[in-house]
Amino acid sequence: MNEEQFLNMxxxxxxxxxxxxxxxxxxxxxxxxxxxxxxxxxxxxxxLAKCYGVSRSEYVTWLDQDMSVQCCATTVKGKRCKNVITGGLHVSVEQWVKSQGLLCDLHEEKGK
Structure with missing residues (x-):
């Protein structure tokens, strides 16, 4: 019996x-x-990415970022800001994808 037959059974x-x-x-x-x-x-x-309707890379990055949305700004040292945006802590993968590109309070304030 092969794997497919076993699963069917x-x-x-x-x-x-x-x-x-x-x-x-x-x-x-x-x-x-x-x-x-x-x-x-x-x-x-x-x-799992297919189950949630996102790409594999989006799903893995969501997990890597502790299911939280990080700011998309660049710090003065040239690195990506890792602050979590307002309302972006421990969100669903779908919300995480929708929230990409948003800024944290610090960088949002600097942009005003």
């Missing part, structure tokens, strides 16, 4: 494929379709 018996994924301030369970299981085992970030 489990699915036919009513066995679901549930994974636990990080979300702001906790975890959430996501039900994978049987055809997503092997893909998830090969590259979980691609599957």
């Amino acid at each position: 489990l699915d036919e018996k009513g066995i679901g494929f549930i994974i636990t994924v990080p979300v702001p301030l906790g975890y959430q369970q996501v039900l994978l379709k049987k055809d997503q299981v092997l893909e998830y085992l090969a590259d979980k970030y691609s599957v």
